[in-house]
Amino acid sequence: MIKRYPTKKIYVGSVAVGGDAPISVQSMTFSKTSDVTSTVEQIKRLHFAGCDIVRVAVPQMEDALALKSIKEQISLPLVADIHFNHRLALVAAEVVECIRINPGNIGSKERVKEVVKACQARNIPIRIGVNSGSLEKEFLNRYGQTAEAMVASAEYNIKYLEDLGFNEIKISLKASDVERTVDAYRMLRPKNNYPFHLGVTEAGTLFHATVKSAIGLGSLLLDGIGDTMRVSITGELEEEIKVARAILKDSGAAKDGLNIISCPTCGRIEADLVSAVGEIEERTAHIKAPLNVSVMGCVVNAIGEAAHADVAIAYGKGKGLIMVKGEVVANLDESELVDRFVAEVEKMASEFQ
Structure with missing residues (x-):
């Protein structure tokens, strides 16, 4: 069995992430979250396929307001994916088990502070989701669109949350190519003990996403890096879970199945x-x-x-x-x-x- 980096254990609902917890598998619905019926149907499909945690996009207030009805009909822990409008995170935090924010586009420090306060009130974690395509200008100007810029963004935002007394954190460092993704995770891993969410973003259709994710996520898992993961595929939801489980098993990071x-x-x-x-x-x-x-x-x-x-x-x-x-x-x-x-x-x- 692979020896994993020791990380802080946090909880996304009932699912432990980090520490000695099994590496969990996540996915994301593709319906409009405001379409409660379709979103619930997709979440139930993911649950049946073996998903541990599910994320939904919350781009509009109507999506945030739909979360309560969705949560009442599902059993998987629910993560709200927030970009640009911090007010959506404030509404979502009243219902979901985790908030994902992208520091590069969420806005000012004061807005982040409000999100932190809302998450502290319910004791739910925040995922700092750094994406190479939406980095803060200060890091892009200094490092370019590189792994170094991604790590600098993550470190800056980790410190900001810590300075606010918040440390229920997990981190992702996603790029659309394998090399930058792997480099960023490897670079940041020795610098803190927060759990890492692994993924190669915008990985493409089933064939290409499987290859990219197997190389990138598999390499990191073999290094002992990773506490939860998503395989991003342009296609059927169940395939994300199937490929993720196969990567975990075939890398030796999990013992599950033949x-x-x-x-x-x-x-x-x-x-x-x-x-x-x-x-x-x-x-x-x-x-x-x-x-x-x-x-x-x-x-x-x-x-x-x-x-x-x-x-x-x-x-x-x-x-x-x-x-x-x-x-x-x-x-x-x-x-x-x-x-x-x-x-x-x-x-x-x-x-x-």
Whole structure:
């Protein structure tokens, strides 16, 4: 398991962020928040997909006023995303579990002070959301649109909140490219102990967002950096959660669900491996136990990989072996292998409950 940087634990509603808490996964609705029915429907979809915290955009007063009705119909912790108009944050703070403000566009210190006072009154955290596209002019003029400018903005605004006696803070440092995003998080991490919200902003469609987020967020997670995260995708809500969970699992930052090891397709394969792996993924998607399972298509790699897996199929020509913890438990016809494999996985997974 990756050793994470020690950070302060805060709470977004019932969800702990930082400290020894699991790395939580967030997403954001795309409906007009004032459309309560659509927003609630999207939040429930995210909840079902495995989201831990949900954020909604609050660009207008009608959106802020809709938050109370939304909150009454959902169970996920709710974050209000505020830009430009601090009055929206004052209304939202009466209802939500966290306020996200962008220091580069929220306005004067006095406006930030009012937001802090409102959050202090309800003991809810503030996310300082630094975005490379909307940095304060003083930092842009000094550093340009760089990771250094993002870090300088974050440090300035952290200090300002601290000077107001507020330290229920989490921080994000997002750029639309991986390099600046990773550099900024790495640069700021040793300088404070506040929890970090990870993300590459404006990452694009499913394919590009998956690649960018896997590289950027995965790199940071491997460094032990990150306490909560969002994968930003132009597309279906559920895909953000699916990709985020996969990055957490495959980086080793979380132990949640099966790690499926399977051959790349090549001329040595002696079975319909693509169909088999697809069926196995579908039939085991509900399993949360952290098991390593192997589905190998020829004798070259099969036995070696299978020997180190919790449960494995080692395909041969028309037949194959089922192995559990390196021991052969069955020698079956190809048509019987997937059913037996799934049964063995479910049996082992039940031991984790």
